[in-house]
Amino acid sequence: MAVSARRGAPLSPEEIHAEALRLIDEQGVEALSMRKLAAALNVNPMSLYHHVPNKEALLDGVRTLVLSEIKPADDDGSSWQEQIRGLGAGLRALAHRHPSLYPYLCAHPQLMRQDGVSDVLCRVLAAAGVPEDRMAAVRNALFAFTAGFLLAEINGMFPGRDDAAFEEAVTLIVNGLSAYGRDGSGGTAHAEVSPG
Amino acid sequence: MAVSARRGAPLSPEEIHAEALRLIDEQGVEALSMRKLAAALNVNPMSLYHHVPNKEALLDGVRTLVLSEIKPADDDGSSWQEQIRGLGAGLRALAHRHPSLYPYLCAHPQLMRQDGVSDVLCRVLAAAGVPEDRMAAVRNALFAFTAGFLLAEINGMFPGRDDAAFEEAVTLIVNGLSAYGRDGSGGTAHAEVSPG
DNA sequence: TAGCTTTCCATACAGTGTATGGCTGACAGA
DNA sequence: TCTGTCAGCCATACACTGTATGGAAAGCTA
CATH class of the missing domain: 1.10.10.60 (Homeodomain-like)
Known part of the structure; x- marks a missing residue:
């Protein structure tokens, strides 16, 4: 050698x-x-x-x-809303740690095939009342939404790092997911309109 | 010459x-x-x-x-839910017309500064009950979500062109927006959980 | 006709990814 | 100790990229 x-x-x-x-x-x-x-x-x-x-x-x-930096936390017993926020915040932190690479992460399907994240996300979505037969579609949509939002943020859509905009976005998602709980499993989660 | x-x-x-x-x-x-x-x-x-x-x-x-191909339709009197779907479908059609260029569209803030689209979107969001002081954040989030979802689709996150996944995503958004109507302006739009 | 302007082109340079083939030094077996 | 063998490294070369520079040709105005 x-x-x-x-x-x-x-x-x-x-x-x-x-x-x-x-x-x-x-x-x-x-x-x-x-x-x-x-x-x-x-x-x-x-x-x-x-x-x-x-x-x-x-x-x-x-x-x-x-991508190996992504280590979704285990179920800590908090509400699914909190866990959704946590997952989003985690991906956001990664995007801001590597802002230059991030667009290239989004440009490859690799990002979507992080099984660890996918599993955790599905568990949280199930808790939110998403029915099994729509799980994949909702999970994909959620992942794509988050990645897309962060891409826009990284690319300078907002002036600087706008935490309020991110909170508003996550709230929009949480509210959207709440509809599944109201409809399917009979959960009574009331929409939380205020971000933060 | x-x-x-x-x-x-x-x-x-x-x-x-x-x-x-x-x-x-x-x-x-x-x-x-x-x-x-x-x-x-x-x-x-x-x-x-x-x-x-x-x-x-x-x-x-x-x-x-x-981007000049984007020509959002005028208010045709349909519900804000329908108009949201229409805007999303328009951007999606553009992404599929130019799949190779699309990631580069997302990688530049240019995409976000399409004023024509922004104005129409704000009008629709106002109809959905989004309050004025959160309008910008919600509009940005929505734009970013849609662009991100399409980017994921173009990049092969889903197997082929999956219309059902897109419908599910738009439904998620519409449900999320409905919370503003319930809370703010007292609209009674009930969540529509079924896509399509 | 002369001069000016606009448009075009030939050449050249620094930088890129990488195919090809040769060098070097460490190990295994004798 | 001598002799393969081979992994790791490097020098050279090729086709390609964007583009700076300078010169040539065609139309216009005077």
Whole structure:
């Protein structure tokens, strides 16, 4: 195992992905090139290709690295409304931690296939009274809504980071979900119109 | 006004934007290059730069060209629920007409600044009972939700074009908005839980 | 006709992703 | 200790990108 003359240890995909994420957070996705990444790792550009098939696969790896940050909390006994707010806030925090990468997260179905999140979300939706046969559609809609809202926020739709707008959006969702409870399982959750 | 030896008429920004949109719809945004565009127009690559400052401005022009397709209908007297559905369906049709460009539409605040749409949307939201002081937040949330849902759909979150999922999503929104009517203006719109 | 302006084009440069093939140094077996 | 073998690394090269620069040609006005 010949090791680079200029480095003490051999490269690894993990190291490459981590450094790529650092560069992306610093300078934006567009600014990331294999050459710059190699320079940051003090390595020849072609060395990267022994650990990563190509740039697209590299970005895939960075995306899954970021998505691994999502760790939805277990059921803590709070109301489904609170848990919905919590999940939304979690994704929002991630978007703001990696604002430059976030649009590229949204542009790939990867984001939707986070099973851990999906399971938790379904559990919460069931508590909200969403019937089983519509669960998938509602879950998808909710996920897409949240991701889309955050994308708009990241892209500067609102002036700066507008917490009130986010609260209003989540409230809209919670109110929409409440209809399922009123109709199906006979829950009596009254619409909460005030955000916050 | 020297005219290209190989063309009958001088170039124009309109012609360039239109051809760029054609190429994008055909081959995707990533495949668009100044050289290919020039070849499609039977012109030297550098000729483009006399009508368009650079590639970013070119894409800006293509985006506004596409956005000009949005022509929200006037108030036709139908219920606000129906009008919400109509607006959503309009944006959805646009997304499906230009699936390759759509993610780039979402990635720029341009999309949000379509005043014509904004005005119509606000009128409908007022009819739904959204109070004036929350109008901007609700409008933004709604716009972001819809754009995000369509982005997820375009990016292959659902298997194919899933009309039922879209209906479920719009229903979720309508139900959410209904809470404003119940609370604020005393409207009695009962939640409609069934999509379609 | 002369000059000006508009449009176009040829060349060139720096930067990109990556295919190809050769070098280096660590290990296994003799 | 000598000799493969091979993983890891690197130098070179190619086709492509956006675009800066400067010059040529065609129409207009004077």
